[in-house]
Amino acid sequence: xxxxxxxRNNPWLHxxxxxxxxxTFLLLGLGGLVTSHEAGMSVPDWPTSYGYNMxxxxxxxxxxxxxxxxxxxxxxxxxxxxxxxxxxxxxxxxPRKWMKWLGVAAFLLxxxxxxxxxxxxxxxxDDLGIVHGVIGQxxxxxxxxxxxxxxxxxxxxxxxxxxxxxxxxxRMLVLGTTFLIFIQLILGATMRGQHAGLAISDFPxxxxxxxxxxxxxxxxxxxxxxxDVISESPITAFQIILQMLHRIVAVAILALVAASAWQAWxxxxxxxxxxxxxxxxxSLILCQIALGAWTVWSNKAADVxxxxxxxxxxxxxxxxxxxxxxxxxxxxxxxIAPAVTMSGAFGASAAMAANK
Amino acid sequence: xxxxxxxxxxxxxxxVWQTAAAADITGVITLKGAPPAETDLGPYISANPxxxxxxxxxxxxxxxxxxxxxxxxFADVAISLKGVTGKSTGxxxxxxxxDQKGCVYTPQILAIQTGQKLLVRNSDMCVHNVDFxxxxxxNEGHNDVQMMGASDLTYTFPKPEDFIMFKCDVHPxxxxxxxxxxxxxxxxxxxxxxxxxxxxxxGKYTVEANHRKLGAQTQDVEVGDxxxxxxxxxxxx
Numbered sequence: 001x002x003x004x005x006x007x008r009n010n011p012w013l014h015x016x017x018x019x020x021x022x023x024t025f026l027l028l029g030l031g032g033l034v035t036s037h038e039a040g041m042s043v044p045d046w047p048t049s050y051g052y053n054m055x056x057x058x059x060x061x062x063x064x065x066x067x068x069x070x071x072x073x074x075x076x077x078x079x080x081x082x083x084x085x086x087x088x089x090x091x092x093x094x095p096r097k098w099m100k101w102l103g104v105a106a107f108l109l110x111x112x113x114x115x116x117x118x119x120x121x122x123x124x125x126d127d128l129g130i131v132h133g134v135i136g137q138x139x140x141x142x143x144x145x146x147x148x149x150x151x152x153x154x155x156x157x158x159x160x161x162x163x164x165x166x167x168x169x170x171r172m173l174v175l176g177t178t179f180l181i182f183i184q185l186i187l188g189a190t191m192r193g194q195h196a197g198l199a200i201s202d203f204p205x206x207x208x209x210x211x212x213x214x215x216x217x218x219x220x221x222x223x224x225x226x227x228d229v230i231s232e233s234p235i236t237a238f239q240i241i242l243q244m245l246h247r248i249v250a251v252a253i254l255a256l257v258a259a260s261a262w263q264a265w266x267x268x269x270x271x272x273x274x275x276x277x278x279x280x281x282x283s284l285i286l287c288q289i290a291l292g293a294w295t296v297w298s299n300k301a302a303d304v305x306x307x308x309x310x311x312x313x314x315x316x317x318x319x320x321x322x323x324x325x326x327x328x329x330x331x332x333x334x335x336i337a338p339a340v341t342m343s344g345a346f347g348a349s350a351a352m353a354a355n356k
Numbered sequence: 357x358x359x360x361x362x363x364x365x366x367x368x369x370x371x372v373w374q375t376a377a378a379a380d381i382t383g384v385i386t387l388k389g390a391p392p393a394e395t396d397l398g399p400y401i402s403a404n405p406x407x408x409x410x411x412x413x414x415x416x417x418x419x420x421x422x423x424x425x426x427x428x429x430f431a432d433v434a435i436s437l438k439g440v441t442g443k444s445t446g447x448x449x450x451x452x453x454x455d456q457k458g459c460v461y462t463p464q465i466l467a468i469q470t471g472q473k474l475l476v477r478n479s480d481m482c483v484h485n486v487d488f489x490x491x492x493x494x495n496e497g498h499n500d501v502q503m504m505g506a507s508d509l510t511y512t513f514p515k516p517e518d519f520i521m522f523k524c525d526v527h528p529x530x531x532x533x534x535x536x537x538x539x540x541x542x543x544x545x546x547x548x549x550x551x552x553x554x555x556x557x558x559g560k561y562t563v564e565a566n567h568r569k570l571g572a573q574t575q576d577v578e579v580g581d582x583x584x585x586x587x588x589x590x591x592x593x
Contacts, residue, residue: 041487042525044499050483051501061483064404064526124489124499224569224592227395227419229529233521 013089014150020082021143025313027079028136030072032309035192036302038230039065040129046118049073076114083110086146099149106146109139130193134186137313141320148321157273158328170263171326174278177256178319184253185312187246191239192305197231199239203296206244214240228299250289257285257319274326281318287311378555380583381437385545385565387430389592391422397460400529406482407459407527419529420464421569422592429549430567430590432465434518434535436542437553438562438574441516443539446472451510453477454522454532456484456502461522461532465568470516470538475508484524488534492517495536499525519568533568565590 034040042065043049049057049070054077057070083106090103113135120128148154191199206212207222214237223234257278264278291308298304398416401407423431446469455462457479468474476486481504489497494515502509513520516538524530535542543551545565553563556579565588566572575586 038528039525041499042485044485044487044501050503063406063482065528066483066526069525121499124497220571221593225392226569227392227421229395229397229400229419 009150009152009155010093011152013093014147014152016082016089017086017143017147017150020079020086021140021147023075023079023082024140024143025310027072027075028140028313029306029310030068030075031133031136032306033302034065034068034072035129035133036300036305036309037065037068038195039068041121041124042066042069043073044121046073046121073117076117080110080114083107083143090146094150096149099146102142102146102149106139106142109135109142113139126193126195130186130189133189133192137182137185137316140313141317144317144321145324148324154328157325160329162329167267167326170260170267171323173256173263174260174319174326175323177253177260178316178323180249180253180256181312181316181319184246184249185316187242187249188309188312191242191246192309194233194239194242195231196233196235196239197226197228198296198300199235199243201226201296201299203247203293206240206247211244212240231300247292250292254285254289257282274322277318277322277325281315281322284311284315284318288315377581378557379579379581381541381553381556381561381563381577381579381586382583383435383551383563383586383588385430385433385435385549385551386428386587386589387422387424387592388428388589391424391592394418394421397529400527401459404459404527406480410458410480417458417460423547425547425549429547431545431547431549432567433545433549433551433588433590434465434467434542434566435545435551435553435588436467436535436537436564436566437539437556438564440541440561441538443541444470444472444537445540446470446512449540451475453508454534455479456486456524456530459524459527459530461530464532465535465544466532467535467537467542467544468513469540469542470514470536471512474511474513474534476502476511476522477508478502478504478506480504483526484530485526486522487525488520488522490515490517490520495520518566535566 045051047054050061050066052058054070054073062070087103087107091100094100094103113132116128116132116135119125120132200206200212201222202208207218212218216237219235219237219240222240226235261275261278261282264272264275268275270276288308288311291304291311295301295305295308396416396418401411401416420432425431449469449472451473452466452468453475454466455477459480459482466474478484483501483503485499485501486509487499490513492515495513495517498509498511500509513534513536515536517536519533519535522532522534541553541556543553545551558579558581560576560578562574562576563586564572564574567590570590570592573588573590575588577584577586
């Protein structure tokens with residue numbers, strides 16, 4: 001209780017952090033649309049746009065691929081501005097020193113993201129686009145973390161009773177699964193960065209088989225039959241194997257998240273916030289797998305593929321937040337604890353029970 | 357005066373003799389089997405107001421990956437003499453033109469020489485960007501915006517390369533492929549599947565026919581003082 005009294009949260013700071021996290025999520029979605037529509041190079045110059053100041057590009061040019069790329073740049077500027085304000089606010093008003101430096105890290109990360117995105121265009125480097133996508137997800141995790149750490153829930157949670165010792169295995173399970181989701185994200189970003197469309201056009205089989213033929217003759221046959229309009233390059237054996245790996249890792253993630261949800265429910269009880277979050281996490285993964293299948297069946301429709309990216313981001317950040325919450329309390333013998341509930345995003349409408 | 361006249365005369369006689377000894381390589385390219393159906397570009401174009409406006413009352417185009425006549429006449433195959441390099445006359449050749457019209461590239465398959473100017477034109481009343489990334493070292497990639505009414509963009513390629521893809525990212529269905537050869541001995545098959553490689557000097561050659569999706573085939577020929585015919589047949593399964 002003493003810790004809670006010293007670190008009382010600032011609800012306005014928390015709301016601002018939540019707003020910035022939401023904007024970051026929307027920015028991630030808009031970036032996903034840019035890649036899904038193969039529009040990343042539609043505005044060849046940066047930081048100008050068709051020679052205009054980015055904020056003064058005439059509306060008549062907001063068409064086709066340029067619409068997605070340009071609005072992505074504008075929203076990125078907005079996210080950068082909000083992140084800067086948040087970083088400054090944290091620096092001057094946040095009593096916890098580590099939070100000040102997290103704000104600085106958020107500022108540096110958003111600047112790096114902006115520069116990476118710009119260089120990807122000016123240097124015509126697809127690989128930078130992959131890095132830009134991956135760091136974007138990391139930036140989203142950080143923004144959600146800032147929202148969590150500024151919430152009333154967090155202050156009460158970390159001042160609460162220690163976690164049971166049996167939690168150690170569960171925490172490591174969730175941590176490892178979250179890391180695997182991050183690897184899956186990198187695989188997905190690499191696939192999208194190939195700009196070759198769907199390397200495998202059917203699901204759940206792959207070219208009619210459990211494991212597809214990737215011989216040069218077979219790949220030449222696949223390319224001869226492809227009539228894709230938007231995808232750039234012929235597919236390669238490497239890209240086919242990459243997609244198979246993505247599918248296999250998806251199954252592994254489903255199993256691990258299901259195990260995490262089951263263990264959390266069994267060990268912590270259904271009313272525990274971590275158990276509830278773990279079930280939510282499982283529902284996200286099930287949704288993500290459905291979206292992955294739909295992406296293939298729809299021949300990589302841009303809106304479906306982008307939704308797949310966004311739910312993937314939510315899956316990653318949910319695992320990350322679960323870990324932060326779980327590790328946020330020290331480990332020890334279980335005692336009677338104040339009941340803390342979560343409502344909304346990260347805000348708390350705590351129902352406090354008196355300690356006995 | 358004699359010092360100038362005699363060498364010039366010798367060169368002229370040599371040139372005439374070379375031309376007189378040269379012959380054409382002609383042929384027909386055929387496709388057997390049923391290719392996949394072309395994709396209708398209508399939904400993509402209709403979603404873009406600038407481009408849709410150019411097709412009021414007109415039929416929307418499709419992809420042109422397999423341009424085949426009623427009797428299997430196969431167009432858009434690039435035919436060249438394999439391994440013949442260092443003979444380019446591109447620097448003095450007329451510029452080739454790649455046009456952006458109706459939000460599609462015309463022609464879709466183009467063949468030029470190394471050093472030859474390629475003019476990319478925007479005949480549309482909307483902005484395009486011309487984006488290409490050659491694979492062969494020495495050929496420089498570009499990504500240039502081209503406003504409506506802007507002057508032609510000019511590019512040259514110092515190295516031979518097959519099927520450099522040109523695209524517009526504002527209108528991502530727009531694609532064209534440009535093949536670059538290091539000699540004037542090349543052609544592309546027309547809608548009747550026919551091709552002509554003109555004025556080939558006498559000698560033994562490997563003729564290569566290359567289709568962007570079906571790959572390449574070769575045949576050896578010997579060119580004398582008479583035209584030579586070589587036909588190719590591609591198959592789809």
